[in-house]
Amino acid sequence: MPKWFTPAVLVCAVMFAVTPFVIANAPYESTMGLVQKVFYYHMPSAWVFLTASVVCGIASARFLASGDARHDRTALAAAEMAVLFGLITLVTGPLWARKAWGTWWIWDARITSSLVGWMIAWAYLILRQYGGPGSEKLAAGLALFGMANVPFIYVSVNYWRTIHPATTVVPKLPFSMGFPLLFCLASFYLLMFLLMKLRVRVAEQQARLDAIYLSLDEQA
């Protein structure tokens, strides 16, 4: 791993250790009270989920165009990020919704399309795991659909009837709420970058191991 990796991990760990204090100092929301503080982890997770889906799609497109295995490894790492942070979003959301809306789940545009996007990322990983030879390119094609779903997820709250807060909420946040959100967003994005770096390293070493085994088989 590069020399900057360990210091970056330490910075990320400190940032996450500080987030509870930053969030605790944020004011309560007038209608939802304490439970609204899930927002400071729920929204950054959602943003990282959408970003990872886009990264997976772009890397998959580059892999399909060039056949370069580095893009494939990046796409695989990004798909795992999408599944991980998508799961966090889809669990923290209902825990917040139960108190705020009186229901665990509602089949509105934003939540349903997010679930579909998460299932596409999940399908990418299952295809890579069990699809056999050639599954890299099939999964790359699937990742393009996942990326195409992202704009729909984002604008759904503005164009369809939904109980989910609209995209206008975040730009209108006062500083007392906006700063904790931005701090958590920075923490989550740094974490996503570091986890992707780690996961790509695992894939690189796995490829190197496979090449060594292949050369040993040829020599035998």
Added chain:
Amino acid sequence: MRTSLRVIAVALFVVSGFGWIIEGPPSLMAQEQPKQQEEFTPIDQLPPQEQLPAAPLLVGAYAFVLLMLFGYMFIVSRRLTVIQDEVDRLDRETKRTG
């Protein structure tokens, strides 16, 4: 990756159980649309069994996030260590045998 999928499946199972503990068996397939309100009732006038506390939900959400993140980091780090050790071992053997 198979281990990662297993961990995520176990995490989903645990969260479902957490949901059951909070409020009995929920039905995710049923559309529980919020009912139209005909009057406003202050929360302190509701009977205790109808007042849903926020703290368990909030703590549960943060605990789930940290569990998932630490779990994933642990799995990936361990896998990298195993693969790296195997690569180093094979490199040494290859150099020794020429």
